Amino acid sequence: MRKWMQTWILPTLLYRLYFHCILLAGSVSFACNDMTPDQLTASVNCSSSPERHTRSYxxxxxxxxxxxxxxxxxxxxxxxxxxxxxxxxxxxxxxxxxxxxxxxxxxxxxxxxxxxxxxxxxxxxxxxxxxxxxxxxxxxxxxxxxxxxxxxxxxxxxxxxxxxxxxxxxxxxxxxxxxxxxxxxxxxxxxxxxx
The missing domain is CATH 2.80.10.50 (Trefoil (Acidic Fibroblast Growth Factor, subunit A))
Structure with missing residues (x-):
């Protein structure tokens, strides 16, 4: 019984993890599709984030x-x-x-x-x-x-x-x-x- 659980549960867990990663990547891609290239760059590049304040020299x-x-x-x-x-x-x-x-x-x-x-x-x-x-x-x-x-x-x-x-x-x-x-x-x- 224990051997059967290992052979059945482990692949199922890996499959679910793989499925969730694909869904997550797809949702990020879908959310970014309606962004302009400048907005996409700003969302990826933290240095141009409006929350970050830098001192001007x-x-x-x-x-x-x-x-x-x-x-x-x-x-x-x-x-x-x-x-x-x-x-x-x-x-x-x-x-x-x-x-x-x-x-x-x-x-x-x-x-x-x-x-x-x-x-x-x-x-x-x-x-x-x-x-x-x-x-x-x-x-x-x-x-x-x-x-x-x-x-x-x-x-x-x-x-x-x-x-x-x-x-x-x-x-x-x-x-x-x-x-x-x-x-x-x-x-x-x-x-x-x-x-």
Whole structure:
């Protein structure tokens, strides 16, 4: 009896599984017959799915200009005042906080205070200062970190092979690049759109 069940049930189960696979494939084929080629491609290709959101990095490819405020994780806005001094302010309505971030190369930006007309710059010792004319000291590597904050490291200067970052301490005072690290929250900025 057991041998008879094995010889009869096993082929029947395989036949049913095969039949269900054919029905499933046929129903998918039938459902896709009324789709246009573009819709069919979109249903197969997950990258073009409307549910998937990707972050645009187009502005990093050169020439783009963005008007932003840079909000540090230490709760200060980066400010370039009328004398070219760099510091932080807690006032979100300060006109000296409105910055023009211009892409100069892939991943490299120059930051200019719109009201003060000074560029953010870093010298060889890592000190931040304002400069009227843009040069290599004004170029910063903009990197989007895993926590969605940006870091800005001098594109020209390093200290003992380590990058030097734009940073504001807990009092809104700039930190010399030699004492900054990518992981420190004082180096993390959130670019905020100006309304």
């Amino acid at each position: 187009d502005y990093m490819e050169g020439g783009d200009v963005r008007i932003r405020k840079l909000f540090c994780r230490t709760q200060f806005y980066l400010k370039i005042d009328k004398k070219g001094k760099i510091k932080g302010t807690a006032n979100p309505n300060c006109n000296y906080c409105i910055l023009e971030i211009r892409t100069v190369a892939v991943g490299v930006v120059a930051i200019r205070g719109i009201e003060s007309d000074y560029f953010l710059a870093m010298n060889k010792s890592g000190k931040l200062y304002g400069k009227k004319t843009c040069n290599e000291d004004c170029n910063f590597r903009e990197l989007i970190e895993e926590n969605n904050y940006n870091t800005y490291a001098s594109a020209k200067w390093t200290h003992n092979g380590q990058q030097m970052f734009v940073a504001l301490n807990q009092k809104g005072v700039t930190i010399r690049g030699k004492r900054t690290k990518k992981e420190n929250k004082s180096s993390h900025f959130l670019p905020m759109a100006v309304s």
